[in-house]
Amino acid sequence: MQVNELITKQDHTPVLLAEALEMLQPQDNKVYIDATFGAGGYTKAILNKANCTVIAIDCDSNAQKYAEAIGEKFRNKFHFVNDNFINIDEILKNLNINSVDGIVFDLGVSSMQLDNKERGFSFSGNGPLDMRMDNRLTTTAEKLVNELYEKELADLIYNYGGERKSRSIAKNIVQFRQRERILTTAKLVEAMNPNARSYQDNIHFATRTFQALRIMVNNELETLKLTLRKLPQLLGPQATMAIVTFHSLEDKIVKDFFKEISQDSSGNLFERINKKVVTPNYQEIRKNPRARSAKLRGVRRVL
Ligand SMILES: C[S@@+](CC[C@H](N)C(=O)[O-])C[C@H]1O[C@@H](n2cnc3c(N)ncnc32)[C@H](O)[C@@H]1O
Structure with missing residues (x-):
């Protein structure tokens, strides 16, 4: 080709x-x-x-x-x-x-990068929670979501995503991951807030959290x-x-x-x-x- x-x-x-x-x-x-x-x-x-x-x-x-x-x-x-x-x-x-x-x-x-589900940057579509622009990096979004303490996760989502609901999102993620490790973008969206309407203030409720994770993964x-x-x-x-x-x-x-x-x-x-x-x-x-x-x-x- x-x-x-x-x-x-x-x-x-x-x-x-x-x-x-x-x-x-x-x-x-x-x-x-x-x-x-x-x-x-x-x-x-x-x-x-x-x-x-x-x-x-x-x-x-x-x-x-x-x-x-x-x-x-x-x-x-x-x-x-x-x-x-x-x-x-x-x-x-x-x-x-x-x-x-x-x-x-x-x-x-x-x-x-955004459109390739396998890269895990986007919450539309399902893929592994990766988010590394450079696959030589060692920290993935999966690692952060499953291994940070609840407060660290909340601070990350607030500081890098500007998400006002960072505390409740972090709490939901931590509760969810006690049952199963969060491996995919779809599972993360489900874990963040299972009862939420998808869109709040005209943006999808996962937008800011995904942005925060991406910023952290890629430093x-x-x-x-x-x-x-x-x-x-x-x-x-x-x-x-x-x-x-x-x-x-x-x-x-x-x-x-x-x-x-x-x-x-x-x-x-x-x-x-x-x-x-x-x-x-x-x-x-x-x-x-x-x-x-x-x-x-x-x-x-x-x-
Ligand atoms: C918005 S795109 C650039 C698109 C480009 N201007 C074009 O017209 O196709 C950003 C690109 O920068 C790369 N990138 C982001 N941060 C980088 C970094 N710290 N070092 C090298 N490349 C980086 C990403 O991998 C991505 O391919």
Whole structure:
């Protein structure tokens, strides 16, 4: 089978692509990083815009097949690395690159990850409680749900999911798991609140709990914080950083960091590209509902 045939129509639709590209302004002979390659939507757009090089990173080995398809077309203009973006400094060092001209992050999970029941990210459909973006990680959602103490579980669901009913959800889970180990996404939904109506405040009652577990399994917030700290040293003059986030905890980390490195005091290396956060327009949300919570922020190196 041709690599291209593996890429089906349910693949990821890139969010805020035009807006992120506008921030990045790809130019000939420059080097860009796509830190969250996914199905390569951002990478393709960058490579089609200018005769430049893209270093693409994704911790999910399933991204490899999309990389192969792009590699066939762009050959030595494209390098894919199956690693966590927290290792970005090492990745560039191994490629003998000292600095780059732009970096883009489109955080969170891809549609391929969400839609594959076997990955356990989604409560619609049934699959193993996994939720690892990178299958080299050792902690799965199953482990957290079955092995955390009730208070730890409640705090996790509250802190990473913003779920007001975290205490009762944790209590229900702990009661349920005394009878049987919770192995699947459907069992977790059943355990959380067997009597609940599916939707509350227009969102499924499991949404926030699933988000919290995913963030914890993949250590998403800590990874983002530590990675951001490494970026200023890796960006050359006029280089840009553009970051798309999908929930307020991530957005706050990016917002605070960008503010810190672009204060209006002398000696600052960066300036914010847009004073206001960029969000998808109505047409994009209508075409791709998964875009609805996306927020884009960017900074440019001035010195
Ligand atoms: C929203 S998708 C990106 C989609 C991509 N922009 C596209 O157009 O196809 C996010 C991707 O980032 C990857 N990812 C998330 N956190 C990561 C991390 N810490 N290191 C490397 N990849 C990560 C996920 O595996 C996923 O494939």
